[in-house]
Amino acid sequence: MTAPLTVDARAYGLVGDGVTDDGPALQKLVDALGDATAQDGRPRTVRVPAGRYVVRDRPVLWRSGVSLIGAGRGVTCFALANPGAPTQPVPLAWFTTAQHGAGRDNHIADVTFAHFEIDGSQVETEEYEVLAKGLGLQYVLRGRFTDLYIHDTAATGFGCDFLQDTVVEGVLAERCGRQDPGEDMGGAGIGIGVGGWGPVERLAVTDCTAIGNGTNGIFLELQQDHWAPPRGIRLTACHTEDNRYGISDWGADGLLVTACTMVGNHVAGFDVSAQGTTSVGGRGGIVTGCVIDGNVGDGIALGNTPGPYAFRGNRVSGNGRYGYWQHNLAGGDQEPATDIVLESNDISGNALDGIRVDAPLHEPAIFGNRVRGNGRRAAPGTEGSGAGVHCGPLSLTDEQADWPPGGHRGKRLTVVGDANAEVTAVVTGNTATELTLAPERPGARTAWPDGTPAPGTAYRLPDAPAPRTGLTAAAAVTHPYVHGNRVRDDGHPRTQTHALWIAPEATWTGGRVSGNDFSGNASAATRFDSVPSGGRWRDNDG
Numbered sequence: 001m002t003a004p005l006t007v008d009a010r011a012y013g014l015v016g017d018g019v020t021d022d023g024p025a026l027q028k029l030v031d032a033l034g035d036a037t038a039q040d041g042r043p044r045t046v047r048v049p050a051g052r053y054v055v056r057d058r059p060v061l062w063r064s065g066v067s068l069i070g071a072g073r074g075v076t077c078f079a080l081a082n083p084g085a086p087t088q089p090v091p092l093a094w095f096t097t098a099q100h101g102a103g104r105d106n107h108i109a110d111v112t113f114a115h116f117e118i119d120g121s122q123v124e125t126e127e128y129e130v131l132a133k134g135l136g137l138q139y140v141l142r143g144r145f146t147d148l149y150i151h152d153t154a155a156t157g158f159g160c161d162f163l164q165d166t167v168v169e170g171v172l173a174e175r176c177g178r179q180d181p182g183e184d185m186g187g188a189g190i191g192i193g194v195g196g197w198g199p200v201e202r203l204a205v206t207d208c209t210a211i212g213n214g215t216n217g218i219f220l221e222l223q224q225d226h227w228a229p230p231r232g233i234r235l236t237a238c239h240t241e242d243n244r245y246g247i248s249d250w251g252a253d254g255l256l257v258t259a260c261t262m263v264g265n266h267v268a269g270f271d272v273s274a275q276g277t278t279s280v281g282g283r284g285g286i287v288t289g290c291v292i293d294g295n296v297g298d299g300i301a302l303g304n305t306p307g308p309y310a311f312r313g314n315r316v317s318g319n320g321r322y323g324y325w326q327h328n329l330a331g332g333d334q335e336p337a338t339d340i341v342l343e344s345n346d347i348s349g350n351a352l353d354g355i356r357v358d359a360p361l362h363e364p365a366i367f368g369n370r371v372r373g374n375g376r377r378a379a380p381g382t383e384g385s386g387a388g389v390h391c392g393p394l395s396l397t398d399e400q401a402d403w404p405p406g407g408h409r410g411k412r413l414t415v416v417g418d419a420n421a422e423v424t425a426v427v428t429g430n431t432a433t434e435l436t437l438a439p440e441r442p443g444a445r446t447a448w449p450d451g452t453p454a455p456g457t458a459y460r461l462p463d464a465p466a467p468r469t470g471l472t473a474a475a476a477v478t479h480p481y482v483h484g485n486r487v488r489d490d491g492h493p494r495t496q497t498h499a500l501w502i503a504p505e506a507t508w509t510g511g512r513v514s515g516n517d518f519s520g521n522a523s524a525a526t527r528f529d530s531v532p533s534g535g536r537w538r539d540n541d542g
Contacts, residue, residue: 006047027058027061043111047069051077086126094137103196128181140166146168159186170206195222217245250281299347320410346372351376355472396453467501480512498524504529
């Protein structure tokens, strides 16, 4: 008899009592429905009622045409565990190139995963294992992943690669990458490998949230360095918070990022670099209408890209170092980035420079931006101890202090603990008497890995660096177009020392600098430690 198009998981042996291993029954059901779909070409659906379904020691090998639909987040939960197989990763569903020969001609098609939770907290491998994901599928065609809650996985939560004509929507990924120290592959909330389908991969990621994950909130990563970076990928209305990086483009072409929020991430809110496995940065991307705010490090960190890249109409504010940082990591592309565009952004209140160029740019266009009140890390160095000094999980208070509010943002606080051992934490903000500190790693609830320091503990904060400018060039900049920007500081006191600084190691050649408002900075409009060569400078106030 032909298998029905829709089945109830309970009718086929799944128990959902939180104790019984439901993995074998689910595998048997997926195989039966997969066989039926292969015979008649009609996709099937497994509906899973409320319950906690344990998948123990062995992942479920998925089949084309089989969908999994729960009764809702927190209602239908798949609990992953590996107590009997400490070397075995246990994603709920997997189908990969290395293990199963997945490819363009051997793919998963016409599947939906929707309305359930994946709890990965009971998977613990002897060594970090990149495959210890929540979902681990490769080469998916016409897939839909919607309304999923994936949390506490040892590696990436949603870790699916090569998604063609696919939608990922409403996925919440929290505290994934538990076993990733932050430097290994994977360990993200949502990690998507790209390039397997060729130069175009039609993928939409929308309304997803990634919080407290070990590496990235959301990343796109080219999987083979000889593949063409693919076009066709869109990220819309996503939120990333308290991850190592918020959103990362490690090898797409023309990535569209729209109406997203990237806040409180530890290294950068938005990142393009050679961090990925192939050391290929993205190119041709457009980031527009985003809030990139209050990240512990940089707001936007861009490098290892040949360009172009465009940032339009974003708010880049309150970050702990630079608002925008142009840089190159070793091992990736080192050629000058061409046609970088910063247009109509609000870049304000960042701890150091609003825009910092530490890698070569060719024909950048910086126009119509408001670069205001940066250089907030202006408080002098200080130290203290004794009465009135006490620490909380994410704070240090000195009742005798009188610090400029926000003046220590981004500084590294050093505390002297037991046996004169020094412990450090990063300041995210401060009042006159209290420092707010970043968690010691994404997803943590404390800044102190070895416990909260005792009352009266000695501490110190370094001096403020200078200059702290609206726009700093510390590399080769050729034929720039800098027009119609307002680069000033109206604060009391002013902390942005200059509108434009050309550092000693920089060269500034040709181009046009015109129609800018450079007035009202703390020290002067401009500082040229390296003299610009050629070009046109005119009609700049200040």
